[in-house]
Amino acid sequence: MKKASLIVLSVLFVFSMFLAACGDKNEVKNNTPNASGNQGSKEEAVKEEPPKKDISLRVFSTFGGTDAARDAFQAALDEFTASNPNVKIDNDTLSANDDGFRTKVNTDINSGNEPDLLFYFVGADAQGFIDAGKVVPLDDLLNEDANWKNGFSPSALENVRQKDGHIYAAPLTGFYEGLFVNKKLFADNNLDLPTDWDKLKKAVETFAAKGIIPLSAPFDQSHYIVEHFILTAAGPAGQAKGLADGIDPNWEKGYAAIKELYDLGAFPKDAATIDLGMASNYYGEGKAAMILEGSWAFGGFSGAEVKENTTVIPFPVVPGGAGSGNDIIGGFGSGFYLPKSTYDNADKKDAAIALLKHLTSPAIIQKIATANGGTPAANVEITGLPQAQVDGFAMAANSASITTPVDSKISPETFSTLRAGVQQVVTGKSTPAEVLQEAKKIEDANK
The missing domain is CATH 3.40.190.10 (Periplasmic binding protein-like II)
Structure with missing residues (x-):
């Protein structure tokens, strides 16, 4: 019996030593060098990225x-x-x-x-x-x-x-420019929308006689007057040339047409002193029947009724002009x-x-x-726009041509000269030819 007991004890002792050996193999000992060279865990600490520089x-x-x-x-x-x-x-x-x-x-x-x-x-x-x-x-x-x-x-x-x-x-967003028209004022005065020069002249005469500003625009900041009258007078090709190849005679027709509307009472009485913001206010408050503006203008119109009653159409061709009547300014x-x-x-x-x-x-x-x-500037869908803005997009989509503004074809100094020339022409202090000759000199000097 003693011999049998000794055998059992021997087997148990060997088995326990085997378990101990296995335990040693699975035990994670804290004897691995860490990043500082000291003994530490085998599991390396996750390195944190340094904070980004302000x-x-x-x-x-x-x-x-x-x-x-x-x-x-x-x-x-x-x-x-x-x-x-x-x-x-x-x-x-x-x-x-x-x-x-x-x-x-x-x-x-x-x-x-x-x-x-x-x-x-x-x-x-x-x-x-x-x-x-x-x-x-x-x-x-x-x-x-x-x-x-x-x-x-x-x-x-x-x-x-x-x-x-x-x-x-x-690019981010592009734009279109056109003649913004208060349809209600035209309907209330039995006027057709100004889709040609004769209808525009009749509207100007009618509104001026009733104390309504026909076309709200400033003379100093006459950006949109210059752009539209030159485009409709010279047509897309004549406008696109700028002044590089001399003065297109049709540009003179554009300035002459501004003078013709001025003599009919088209512009605000204080057009010589107001800026684009005040011109926009006159239209947005319903005091003006028309304004030359761009697609960005809607946010500046204060009256909800005016926004609801606005449409946008191409500016009509001036007398003897080379435009088609369906040319607009726009682009990116x-x-x-x-x-x-x-x-x-x-x-x-x-x-x-x-x-x-x-x-x-x-x-x-x-x-x-x-x-x-x-x-x-991306192929994305724009929804929820008011009817006037839908009309503006439709005008651009159906136009015969879309041309970038004339100030993109000439130097800023030349464009400033053309703008200043508007008041000079309408008040009779300069002729269209004189204004354009001065602009040509400025353009040549800036080449």
């Missing part, structure tokens, strides 16, 4: 004040900073109707105070700082990111291409530029490019276009 970006644009897309644009910026809490954005704005807008942009760029993203015009307005190398071409960035590039409508990208063949501005005349100073800044570059792509993504383009009634 970055401040200044975005300069026209999305402020009474701009219809102001809130939508601010929401787009807020959306970006919510996803990128290390980025702070200075939303710097100034109305494009303010003559100081161009001055501020040119002063900031020439003085080395460029914003990190700049929303500005394309064409001649931008040529100076493009030639100076102040902004970078976006072609490579677009080609490197197919999702971003394919989010744009091809026609939108082509519209913002500069004469050197490069794209410097990423602005976009976001990436200044070279930001592109070369290692701390800001990636954040600025990410913000640029965010602000020009299809989702944001759709929101901005819905807010301002502009033509979206």
Whole structure:
């Protein structure tokens, strides 16, 4: 019995030693060097990414004040900073109707105070700082990111291409311009809509006799007067030439037609002193029957009744003009530029490019276009617009031609001369030929 017991004890002892050996193999011992070289756990601690560096970006644009897309644009910026809490954005704005807008942009760029993203015009307005190398071409960035590039409508990208063949501005929304008409005022006075020159003249005479402003427009900030009268007088081809090949005689007809309407009482009595904002107020308050404006104007009209009773039509052909009567001004005349100073800044570059792509993504383009009634630069659907804006889109879709404004074909100084010439012509201080000759001199000097 003792021998049997010893055998059993021996077996149990061997079995217990086997279990102990197995236990040693599965036990995790705290003898592995850690990151500091000391003995520690084999499970390495998860390395935390260092916090992202705080970055401040200044975005300069026209999305402020009474701009219809102001809130939508601010929401787009807020959306970006919510996803990128290390980025702070200075939303710097100034109305494009303010003559100081161009001055501020040119002063900031020439003085080395460029914003990190700049929303500005394309064409001649931008040529100076493009030639100076102040902004970078976006072609490579677009080609490197197919999702971003394919989010744009091809026609939108082509519209913002500069004469050197490069794209410097990423488009957001386009625009159309036309004659905004208060249908109710026309109906109440038994007038046909001004689809030709004779109907326009009759409307001007009728409204002027009743103390209603026929066509609300300022003489100093006569942007839209100049654009429409030159287009309808010279036609798309004659307008597109600018002043490079001399003075198109049809441009004189345009200025002569402005004078003809002035003599009939077409403009506000204080047209010499008001600005575009006040002209818009006159129309929005129902004090004016017509206004030459762009798709962005709806947000500035204060009266709901006026908005409901507005339609948009092409400006009629002036006497002897080369236009078709169905030519309009529009296109994609602005976009976001990436200044070279930001592109070369290692701390800001990636954040600025990410913000640029965010602000020009299809989702944001759709929101901005819905807010301002502009033509979206992406293939997105815009719904819920009032009838007047639907009419504006239909006018653009059915037009014989869409031409970018004349100020995109000439220097800013030349356009300022043309604007100043409106008051000179209507008051008889200068002839159309004299104004255009002076503009030609300015254009030649700026070549």
